[in-house]
Amino acid sequence: MRESKREAALEAAKRIIQRDGVTGLSYEAVAAEAGLTKGGLLYHFPSREDLLVALHGHVAQRWEQAMEAEGGAPAAELDRASRFGAFVRASQYPDRAELLLMLEASENPVNNAIWDDIYHRWVDPVPDSADASAEEVQRFIARLAADGLWLYESLATEHLDPELRRKLADQITAWGAPEASTD
Amino acid sequence: MRESKREAALEAAKRIIQRDGVTGLSYEAVAAEAGLTKGGLLYHFPSREDLLVALHGHVAQRWEQAMEAEGGAPAAELDRASRFGAFVRASQYPDRAELLLMLEASENPVNNAIWDDIYHRWVDPVPDSADASAEEVQRFIARLAADGLWLYESLATEHLDPELRRKLADQITAWGAPEASTD
């Protein structure tokens, strides 16, 4: 048991957030869920803030791992089309905890940076409004559609039919990679 | 005639949620913001749950009013293209409180119904996966892109350039209404 229930605590914290939202995240709840005591938790995370920061890192890392699994490689090793394809495919399987945490992060620069880093690795920067070509606009809209799919699946009580979901992902991917123009 | 502070309290609650999230919504905070006392608030909203339900209704109504303003008429009086156009244009100006509340609602059937009603009035139903035509898929993706735009503007620290934002909205609207251009 040496070397830590820390990971277990973070996984438990993630489950609690999925179930009860960020408000439900208390030391006692996490301790009960993870099978350790409040004292043990406080040993790893001296304050609730510390727990939250660690949780952002943990969940964000899992998200990037999911995209890497879809793409078969880290972002840096993929061309733009494959990178975007992995991003879109991963958007089919959202995690409620991700959405809740990203929202929570949007008001906190430190946590926001955690998510921003990953975003910057996987999606193109926002085009300049002045010299935005039709193609750039189309690619950005495809990215927004992927975000929309992700949001939809996060919020909707009833998930989309897997077949339709795949159709949507394929079409969004196609629109996001006009021509075979790689980097 | 003595003025009801009920409406003022709901507006105050909305501001508090925008600023501090749902967690920040306490009787004391709302009372201070709305200029009445905790006791007075309790008179109108006997429990925190009651306050939240009323707030969902209030904010959702404001959202629909924004879409009606964009479309120039209630959803029922608009054809599909104009309806979707109003939906997309309204998506350019998101309200952080809306996102937070929609998220909160997604776990509560009563509150969820409030938002669902409006959604059903303004966007097409999800296509059947079996007989989904390419056009239906395209329209649904356009709707997802509008949601993505809305999410982006809700979360991003830096808002999009208004010119680019308009370009995006126009293009999304065009994709959402293939073969028919009513403007």
Added chain:
DNA sequence: CAAACTGTACCGAACGTACGGTATAGTTTG
């Protein structure tokens, strides 16, 4: 007509509990 009564809209203080955090002493495990 006025006194009594009713309902609505609040105020203000208090209560109980949950929670974040502290403290500390003991126990397992690599």
Added chain:
DNA sequence: CAAACTATACCGTACGTTCGGTACAGTTTG
């Protein structure tokens, strides 16, 4: 041995909720 815990007790505060009271407009009734 030291890191990684367990177990228990405690403190202060924030918050939801209860409750008794106030002010006043309108309605009823002797």
